[in-house]
Amino acid sequence: MHAPPTIPAPGRPAASIDTPALVIDLDAMERNIARMAAFASAHGVAWRPHAKLHKCAQLAQRLVAAGAVGCCVQKTGEAEALAAAGMRDIYLSNQLVAPAKLARLVALAVRLQAEGGRLALAADSAHGIEQLAAAIAALPPARRPREALPVFVEINIGQDRCGAAPGAEALALAQQIGRHPALSFAGLHAYHGGAQHIRAYTERAQAMQEAYQQVVLTRTLLQAAGIAVPCITGAGTGTLVSEAASGLYTELQPGSFLFMDADYARNEWPVGAPAFEHALFVHTQVISRHAERAVCDAGHKSHAIDSGLPTVWNFGAPPALAFGNGGDEHGILTLAAGASAHPGTGGGLPALGETLWLVPGHCDPTVNLHDVMIGVRGGLREGVVEEVLRVDARGALG
Template structure:
C-alpha cells in the first residue's frame, strides 16, 4: 500500500467515524459471511463457482474469493484480465467477445504468461466463426514467437443466447458449428458453453426467474444433445448470476456459477423476491456520507452521482433500525437530497454521518480508487484494510 496517499494508510486501526466522506466502505464481516454462504451452497450442490471480478475489480478480493473456494474469476474486458494476472490471479475467464486483433494478441500473451503457473489457464468466449478464426490466428502467432517449448492452449466457450438478447450464437446447430470450428485449431480447446441469462437476474418475482431459467436450461439441453450427436463432449456449462444461481445449480446442466454481486448486495438485487433455495445475503458495500446542509423540508449530503451509480436507481439510506425514515433524491454530481419518508418529519442534523447502499455495485466501484474495509460493524468498527480498485477504468 506504499502508493496510497498517507491519509488513507494512516486510517488503518482508526475508528470508522474517522473515514472522510464521501467514501466507499466495505463491511468486511458481512462480506465474509456472504462468501461462506456462497461457498457452502456451491459445495452442497456440487457445482463450481467462478465469480465476476468486474464487480470489485480488486486482486485482493479476488484472492479472498479463491481462498473461499472459487475456481477462479470471470472478467468482461481484456484489460481486467491483465490486471488480475498481474496481481497473481492465474485462472481467468474472459466471458465476453474479443474481436480486435490487438486485444486478441494481448489475450494470447496472457495465455502464455499463466502457462508456467500451477493451475494457470486463460479462457474466453466466442459467438461467431470470425471470432474463432481471429482468436486462432492470434494464438498461433503467439505460439510461433514464444521461446517456451510448451505449446499453450486457450480454453474456448461457445456463448449461446439463452434470453439476454445481447451476444451469443443461437442455441442448437449454430453453436455446434462453432464447436466444430474450434476443434480444427491446435491452439484452441473447446471447453463448453457460456449460457448466461442476464435479464433473469432482475426479474422481481421468484416465479418469473424460474420461468426464465427453465427456458435457458432447455436451450442448453438442446445444444448439449446436438453436440453429443456430433461426437463432441459438451464440456462445462457456465453461467448464472446472483438473481438466479440457485435455479441453474438445480438444473442438472450447469456445472459452474458466475454469481458475483451477492458479495456486496446492492439495492437492485435486494428488491428481488427471495427464492427460498437461495442463501440470504447481506449488504456489504456502502457509501459513507455526511449531512452538509439542513432545511425545513430536506437535508443535503455530500455524496452525489460521482460517488455512486444511478443506472439501477438511487441509493437507499441504510437503517440500523428497521427503517431509516429517509429517502435519497437526485441532487446532482456532488450532492444528495434527503427527505423524510411519508408520515415522518425526521431529518438528520447538520454533520450527521449516514450510510448509503448503492443501487448498482459494479459501476459504483468503478468510480472509486479504493474501498475501505471495516471490521466490527459500521457503527463502532475500525478500519482494517485499504483495498485498491486495481482495474478501475480497465475498459479495453
C-alpha cells in the same frame, strides 16, 4: 494528479472515514462468501465469481481461498490487472474480435500458462474464433501458448445480447474450435443477465426454465456429434438457485452476492436461497441543512444510478430517509414516507455534519468510480478500519 483520499489508519473508527468514500463491511462480506461457498458445495457445483463486480485482486484471491475455482472478467484490461496482482485462473466471459485486444489476450495466456495458470475466452462467431487463432499463429512458435487456449461457445438463452443461436449455430462454432490445434472447446457459456432482476421469483424461475431448454438442445446436439461438453457455465446472483437445481450447470458465475446492492434487495427470494447481506456502502456527510431537506456530499460521481438511486441504510430497519437526485456532487435527503424522524438526531432530518451510509443502486459501476475500498471490521456503527483494498482494474474498459 489528484490528491489521494484521506484514509484513517487501521484501528480508527469507521465514522472517521472521510466522505464520500466506498466502504466494505468485512463481517457481512465474509458471511456472504461463506454462504456462497456452502451453497455451491451443497449442490455439487463449482463457483467462479465475477470480478467485474469488485475489480480487486485481493478480493478475487480471498474468494479462491474460500473455494472458488477462479474468477470471471469482462475486459482484457481487467484480466491483465488481476493477473498482474496474482490471479492465475481467469475466464474472460465476453467477445473479443479486435486484433490488438486478442494479441494482448494471447500474451497474457502465455504468461499465465508459464506460471501454472489458465486463461479462457468466450466466442459467439466464426470471425472471433478465426481472429483468435490468427493471433496465436502470428507469434513465433516459441512464444505461442504451450497448451491449447480454452474457448467457450456463448449461446443466447434469452437476453438477446451476445451469444450464438442455440443448437446448430453453436454446434458449428464448437466444431470450428476443434479444427484449430491451438484452441480447445471448453464448454458452453449460458448466462441470462436479463433474468437477474425479475422481481417475482416464480417469474424469474420460469424465465430460466425456458432458457434451460436452449441449453439442453445445444448440449444434446454437441454430444450427438461426438463433442463432449466438459463445462456449462453461467448464472448470476438473481438466478443461481435455479441454475444449481437445474442439473445442467457445472459452474456458477455470480458476482453481486459479495456486496448486494439496493437493486438486488428489491428481488423476491425463494426459501432456501442464501441470505446475502448488504456489504458495500458509500459513507457520506450532511453538508447543508434546511427545514425540509438535508444535503449530503455523495452525488452521482460517487455512486452509479443506472439501477436506481441509492438507499439510506437504516441498519436493517425500515428506511427513515429517502435519497433524491442532487446531481454530480450532492444527494437530497428527505424523510421517508411514513417516517417522522431520522433516528440519528432524535427528531427531524440529520444534522449538519452528521455522516450516513448509502447502499448503492448498482454495485459494479459504483466500484469503478473509486480508487480504493475501505474495509471496516465490527460493523458500521462501532467498527474500526482494518484495511484498504485497491480497485486494481478501475477504468480497465478495453
